[in-house]
Amino acid sequence: MIDFIIVGQGLAANVLAHHFHQNSIRFKMIGNSKLSNCSNVAAGIWNPIVFKRLTKSWMADELISELNIFYSACEKTLNTSLITQRQIIKPFVEDQEKNLWLKKSQQNLGAFLNPFINDSHHLDFKNCYLNDYYGLVENCGNLDLVAFIKKSDEFFKHDIISQTFDYSNLKMEEDGIIFKTIKAKHIIFCEGHLVKHNPFFNWIPLKPAKGEIITIQTNELNFKNKILNKNGFIMDVADQTYKVGATYAWDDSTDQPTNKGLLELKEKLKKIIGCNYQLINHQAGVRPSSADRRPIIGQHPKYKNLYVFNGLGTKGVMLAPYFGKNFVNFCLNKQALHPDINVNRFYDSHFA
Ligand SMILES: Cc1cc2nc3c(=O)[nH]c(=O)nc-3n(C[C@H](O)[C@H](O)[C@H](O)COP(=O)(O)OP(=O)(O)OC[C@H]3O[C@@H](n4cnc5c(N)ncnc54)[C@H](O)[C@@H]3O)c2cc1C
Secondary structure (H helix, E strand, O other): OEEEEEEOOOHHHHHHHHHHHHOOOOEEEEEOOOOOOHHHHOOOEEOOEEOOOOEEOOOHHHHHHHHHHHHHHHHHHHOOOOEEEEEEEEEOOOHHHHHHHHHHHOOOOOOOEOOOOEEHHHOOOOOEOOOOEEEEEEEEEEEOHHHHHHHHHHHOHHHEEEOOOOHHHEEEEOOEEEEOOEEEEEEEEOOHHHHHHOOOOOOOOEOOEEEEEEEEEOOOOOOOOEEEEOOOEEEEEEOOEEEEEOOOEOOOOOOOOOHHHHHHHHHHHHHHEOOOOEEEEEEEEEEOOEOOOOOEEEEOOOOOOEEEEEOOHHHHHHHHHHHHHHHHHHHHHOOOOOOOOEHHHHHHHHHO
């Protein structure tokens, strides 16, 4: 009997697989990566700042510290480069923003807001509209999610079963579960927004948000290892190649890119850069956002061998390593799950 079956093949499933591997927890992953595009289209950015209010993103210190440790360990295991440390360029719209930035950079946001106010007229960034002044956010970066999933799939190939999980084949036993011929102590579901088809966890309150993103090529920009954020973002991903994102829509849960999304991204881009470019890709996916914007992780209220790991929303890259570790410590050492992410916060509303 193995310890866990992981259902899914996106970011959540693969982060858990690495945590399980590091802790000698025996698992099989059952996934069909073609059912959802989300992890394969994400820009993979982590950003500690909520720009709207110029505040720290929830648990930013702990999450960023853990993600750096975790993805660096994965780089060693997979023998490949996965993360890029970057700064975010944030143009100021008005003087008030500049003053608030300065104040907060000297207070509790000192680790993230660079106190130096940059004059855009020095033209460090060719063809970018940066307003008069801009600030730089430190301790940001991105994970190459496509490489992370591809390399992880290769590394765990003997433990991956590529198929759509058929819930009707799951049987509960006294000491675990049986799926077809596999006996496991536990099963954990990481299906992203497709959890709506899971008869055991379809009650978790997700508010999925479709997102579209484009990839462009141009030789008229010159920034490297930066993310320019101006009501949308542009980030260099390869030589003369940039990702531009992203849109949000709550009325469409397909992975199909739309004309409306493309127009919106082109409009955003027009306000960020002023140069020619070639569109080389346009993709869409559905983010598994939760109603209260926190992950949803933990045990089924009735079937104690069933678990869920979901609700990563717009910040999966930041959230998954820390809460994957929290979940493993919960399983191995009976450490409590963080109350804000524990699925038990929804038990009363669904199982009263
Ligand atoms: C345009 C866009 C940009 C984004 N940018 C960022 C970003 O910059 N930074 C960031 O942190 N996050 C970003 N995100 C969000 C990020 O993609 C998600 O937080 C994360 O990928 C969610 O991962 P997941 O594994 O929970 O879900 P998913 O990626 O949806 O993975 C679920 C997996 O389960 C599989 N599956 C589902 N049901 C079954 C079944 N019955 N049988 C077998 N397999 C099944 C699916 O095929 C899929 O492989 C972005 C998302 C989008 C759409």
